[in-house]
Amino acid sequence: MKYANQYFRNADLVLTLSGAAKKNGRKIKEMDLGFMSKGSIWCENGKIVWIGKDKNLPLALVKKKSVEYNLKGMTVLPGFVECHTHSVFAGHRADEFEMRQNGRSYSEIAAGGGGILSTVKAVRKAKNLDLLNQAQQRVDQFKQQGVTTLEIKSGYGLNLRSEIKMLSVIKKLNGVRITSTFLGAHALPPEYKSYERYLADLGQSYLPLIKKRKLADRVDVFIEKGFFESVAVSNFLQIAKNLGFAVTLHADQLSLSGGTELAVDFHADSADHVICVGDRQIQKLANSQTVAVLLPAADLYLKCAYPPARKMIDAGACVALATDFNPGTSPTQNLNLVGLLARLNMQMTLPEVICAYTYGAARALRMENLCGSLEVGKSADFICTKKDWSELFYSVGARDIDATYISGKLSAAL
Ligand SMILES: [Zn+2]
Numbered sequence: 001m002k003y004a005n006q007y008f009r010n011a012d013l014v015l016t017l018s019g020a021a022k023k024n025g026r027k028i029k030e031m032d033l034g035f036m037s038k039g040s041i042w043c044e045n046g047k048i049v050w051i052g053k054d055k056n057l058p059l060a061l062v063k064k065k066s067v068e069y070n071l072k073g074m075t076v077l078p079g080f081v082e083c084h085t086h087s088v089f090a091g092h093r094a095d096e097f098e099m100r101q102n103g104r105s106y107s108e109i110a111a112g113g114g115g116i117l118s119t120v121k122a123v124r125k126a127k128n129l130d131l132l133n134q135a136q137q138r139v140d141q142f143k144q145q146g147v148t149t150l151e152i153k154s155g156y157g158l159n160l161r162s163e164i165k166m167l168s169v170i171k172k173l174n175g176v177r178i179t180s181t182f183l184g185a186h187a188l189p190p191e192y193k194s195y196e197r198y199l200a201d202l203g204q205s206y207l208p209l210i211k212k213r214k215l216a217d218r219v220d221v222f223i224e225k226g227f228f229e230s231v232a233v234s235n236f237l238q239i240a241k242n243l244g245f246a247v248t249l250h251a252d253q254l255s256l257s258g259g260t261e262l263a264v265d266f267h268a269d270s271a272d273h274v275i276c277v278g279d280r281q282i283q284k285l286a287n288s289q290t291v292a293v294l295l296p297a298a299d300l301y302l303k304c305a306y307p308p309a310r311k312m313i314d315a316g317a318c319v320a321l322a323t324d325f326n327p328g329t330s331p332t333q334n335l336n337l338v339g340l341l342a343r344l345n346m347q348m349t350l351p352e353v354i355c356a357y358t359y360g361a362a363r364a365l366r367m368e369n370l371c372g373s374l375e376v377g378k379s380a381d382f383i384c385t386k387k388d389w390s391e392l393f394y395s396v397g398a399r400d401i402d403a404t405y406i407s408g409k410l411s412a413a414l
Pocket of ligand 1: 324
């Protein structure tokens with residue numbers, strides 16, 4: 001499709017996040033949100049060609065034809081990037097919620113055949129079209145909250161056929177920019193007795209096929225004591241890297257099990273959860289390019305500790321926030337809830353939360369050159385809200401977003 005030039009004019013306030021981008025998402029202060037009053041954006045072919053105050057539009061652009069959009073009354077900010085979800089699944093796990101309420105732990109439920117394995121049963125049985133239709137509704141729900149880029153993991157198939165089925169479903173989803181992650185190493189499939197044997201099979205037969213068919217951009221492993229232990233996964237991660245996959249890890253969620261340090265050692269895009277970490281791991285993370293992806297909705301549901309976000313940010317780590325949306329430990333897609341928990345229970349400031357859901361999350365996906373801030377050369381992915389920016393991540397259940405543009409195209413208007 002041929003794009004016309006687009007001129008989005010005169011927003012009351014634009015948050016460009018350009019300061020956050022200059023600092024690589026580290027030690028974010030309010031001024032790093034890049035406030036611009038009477039801000040305007042010129043787009044060509046879905047990309048930002050110019051951004052500035054309306055009165056400063058360069059003559060060369062004044063002369064060009066464009067479709068104009070009046071953003072008066074709007075606050076504009078980069079589209080949200082949701083960088084950690086398990087949005088393709090069948091069934092639900094509401095019964096486990098009640099079990100946990102009655103005192104059973106996540107690990108105990110998993111050992112009894114519940115947890116991830118109960119979703120695996122449902123996904124293996126599910127028809128492709130049913131999986132796709134359900135997942136598309138979830139994608140739409142993210143989109144309505146201003147999400148413009150969404151990461152989705154596999155990991156509920158745990159055999160070649162069903163993992164490929166999940167990844168193929170992810171490829172068919174639309175409406176936002178989607179990136180897929182292969183999480184075959186999510187849990188031990190019932191057909192296996194040994195984690196090592198399963199990891200060896202994943203490395204030898206799954207990864208080359210997934211690469212060949214271009215079904216995933218990254219590889220993830222659920223690293224935890226009693227699940228995939230950090231010493232056992234090095235070989236597998238090396239195979240993934242050799243094949244050209246980026247790496248991300250579920251790390252140190254329930255116990256200090258080496259995941260965060262392994263993530264840094266493998267130059268992973270991100271280490272996710274990072275709850276049970278000490279000063280050494282925090283410092284190592286802060287000195288690296290690996291982003292700490294914090295998932296406080298899962299901590300709320302599991303009634304476990306929240307990650308030491310304050311310490312990580314003060315040490316200089318780049319931090320992102322995400323829902324971890326999944327049917328077991330985080331059955332919510334609510335971005336406001338995630339941001340609110342970060343503010344209430346992790347002592348993050350609002351500018352830090354906004355950065356963590358835009359630039360920080362884009363960086364966690366290594367997509368910061370494409371999205372996450374509003375700068376020349378990047379995709380025109382942005383949100384318009386009639387609210388003041390100070391009202392973001394404040395009211396759970398509120399509908400904050402009035403319009404979402406992805407590559408300059410109106411994606412959702414409420
Ligand atoms: Zn997860």
